[in-house]
Amino acid sequence: MTQWQRHIPFKVDIAGVIDIMGASLYSRPDTPIREMLQNAHDAIMRRRRTDLDFRGRIDVVQNADEHTISFQDDGIGLTPEDAEDYLGTVGAGITGLIKRSGDVPDSAGGLGDRGDLIGQFGVGLFSAFMLADRIVVESRHDAADHGIRWEAGAGTEIELMELDRAAPGTVVTLYLKPEYRFLSTQPESVEKAIREYADFLPIPIYLNRQAKRVNVIHAAWFEPSQDREATELALQEYFDEAPIDVIPIRVEKPASIAGALYVTPQRVPGFTDQSAVMVTVRRMVISRKIQGLVPAWATFLRGCLELHDCSPTTSREDLVRDDLFERIKSSLEDLIFSHFSELAKSDPTRLEAVVNWHRYTFAGAALENGRLRGLLRHCYRLPTSHGSLTLDEILKRSVADSLYEEEADRVVWYNTDRRQERWVNTLFAEHEVPCVHTFRSFEESLLAQCAHDDNAKGTVTDLRIATPSAPNFATTILGVSDLEDIEPRWREFLEHVNAKILVGSFRRDQPVMAFLNERYELARSFDEMKQRGEIPRGFQRLIESHFKSDVPQENEVILNRNHPMISRALSQKPGMPLSSVMRLIVINALNSAGAATPDSARKQQTDDLDWIAQCLWGKDG
Template structure:
């Protein structure tokens, strides 16, 4: 810096700043109630710290719909004239933040000195009447419209504490409705320690009873479960809990998790997490604190060490946030692991309602896999089966179909009386793969060259036999492959090449619009190794007596029989599979003509 450089002070456009902070800091006007109740709560905490005299802590919120007003009154420390000027009327400076910085927080919530600005968001006029415990004979009245300027005058003293009167804007008069106000208080303030009353001090506090994890006395299991279920009902509107899991471990949080009773599928995400910091709601959508696989769970978490954003509507993603997420995941895993032993009936309901979601969970966590490996069911062509049953039925070789419909696998394996796993369902293929990796066996992915090779071992035949099969049964783009498989009564199986289908989809211009350049490049590296010329393989069973007859005789009957065999293969192929184009009408027509020729009857068209 040169000697001639000027040192200047940054200027603040106060009207502009007040507009931004008062009207844009918060996403919803309802937070004004939260912020003002928070200020009242902190004032009571401050009085406990600084005033040795006994007092009755209370916060009273009085909606006044007739006058379009909302009144928040507390029995806290109150404010002196100097404190009004220094803290209340100075943006970004708060007495609570000063106490917390000094290590004297005692459950104080506020920090930034911005909460009072929310009053100007919803009001055309804000009045504050206060008497400090430090000068109980003097009262003060603060009044402002808009927040940029204010009046301050001495008034007769009132009981120690503060009363804030909001004369609401027409747009936000609903905040003065008792029902609306009560719902918001129960939403934001239900975990505050100081009693919060609606309308008058004689009404029952809206933040009672306390959350289950604050209960000191030992309770019978049935009663504690009832208390926990009643607590969950205050936060879970769509589902009922199957079971509850109190937050465990030495992490920074306390709270309660639960498993929802609604049926879920792999992509279902009903995670429902509310987070409270120092008793005040910060977020009702903190779903990222639950593992991604836990789409069937909810929770209420209280963690004083979490750091809210300035608007107190979200949380900073810092090391404490990660520690809470780890604590939540640990509670879920250990809690689910204990359920079969402690609550077998609840465990059976969890398995029944969330089987598919748990397939993904088991792959994501080793302990869950060990718990679930032999209890979860995978979708197969013969219904849902556990892995022990599937392994027994398939002799240790797990066949997985990656097709979108019921194709050749259903025909072939039904004849073999062997189930096929529906690999397109969420979690099925990874779960089977992990199970085989841990418990032994083999996964065969049908519709791929490698997978089909385990079913259909190619048989070397003479060029003349190959030419005969090609002539009788071949189609353009389809390879005719001589092989042997069971049962012998099944003469042919038409298998779409799903790898070739993938290659075709990737290379279509339309795919370029949906896939990013980087992902498209990776996909093309894979599909470059795939020969897309052959779109399907017709496996011909040389053990079939029909095929044997076709190879050894070449009369009119055999040629008609070949038409029947080919039509049979076409009609048993799912039209959604791969690139195989099946003209069902033509196949039925050819089948009818061939059968009529075989039985020696003329074909007639009906019109």
């Protein structure tokens, strides 16, 4: 059996290509405006190569009567051959060929530096069919005697003819579809699109022949040598918020990066939001919210970066995430760290202001970023019994007591319960070591990570909660001796107070000391709500998952065997009147510290008061 073989050409369904571009390639209907401006820009830049005195301009003109919008430039223009070879071929744009050092005619202006050209993919003109059902191009090349007229609808037929045209340049006219005819009547919509994409193009853009250009063109943050004050004012005006701090950016290796970042005054919620900045490539805005470029921990940074060497995606709405992108990302992180490190030396007050304004974002991110922790150690402050101290100051002051500590070089005491802040400050008032108040769990974790960093360097640092059960807390801080668990019979008698009961010896004028654990109180409150059926099932699973990995310790009470009443009560058996008085004192101490009284303890209080009253006055009193 004879096998057959044939060669067939690729076929392109223009209508299908346009549908794909509109549905998948571009996400916004005003994208063709960007593409038309981009083509006009490149035409002007190519003409500048042959005429160093030429500057050029772009005009966008609306015609409500004709339902059209036109894009006019005085750039290099098109020859008949250019129009035939490039305008009707998807993917064969002149600029793209020039940038790829392709085989292009001399008339295309392909000589010289290619770095000022924006186009690349040869699909810009076809994107206009998203908005228009007919496109007319009228152009004359700078070196030609006659112009050309190119016209196409959404089909496959193109009409190309000679045209009398006096001046070089190009006019692209879009005959808008009914649903997009507002672009021929609403100047504000077109102006918004121009500023969205072309605000920084170095060529002036005018709308409807008005005297004032639409685009900004110049921005202080693009200056080779930035003036800090001018950059700050420019950022404030453009982004409509006052920067807390400004980071000028200008490097050429590993790639060209120019612009400025600033610390926003807007507090970013949570630790998972991605940082986003505006990015331009050859001054064309790619996106005002490029993610993944600035470090994930720096969600508080905003600004504008010109990434001349980066490649935009085909849709030109994002950057290609290639090896160059990763090198730029790494370089930016180094620049940001260098800026903050220098600020720590030259202006520590400003750095502390930045950190304080976004302290939760900094602290949360530093849990996973050792380099960031190293920076925060010098400027992140926590409340302590010795006042506000930086992480470094806390660690340096937490020298372990050599009489009691054989292995630890440092012992960092911390308190997690805001209700005990004043009480803990009193306990540590006469001690050289501070107690740190970590009222937010991530700050406790941050402190622990810093201690771990020190341990890795050979300094043994132990983190301990300020509670009697912690090693050496009772002896070194409270001055309590002979601390032990209460006897089982008394533990049973006091079970309704919901606390761990200890017995020790300390100053005679104080019968008890109570220590709370805020997380224990929180867990107990959740448990009571669960029993009453007040917690949604999904939320209950979240609570159980949290406390499963971090089971909170109980509240603790120390009974003072040196106090006459406590000593006398403990010498008797439970159930005597004095034991009921002691139980009331324990519950009152916990209440005074801020603990909630459980229902069982509240009932026990009533019973104890009745029992004491009967003992004092007799049953018939």
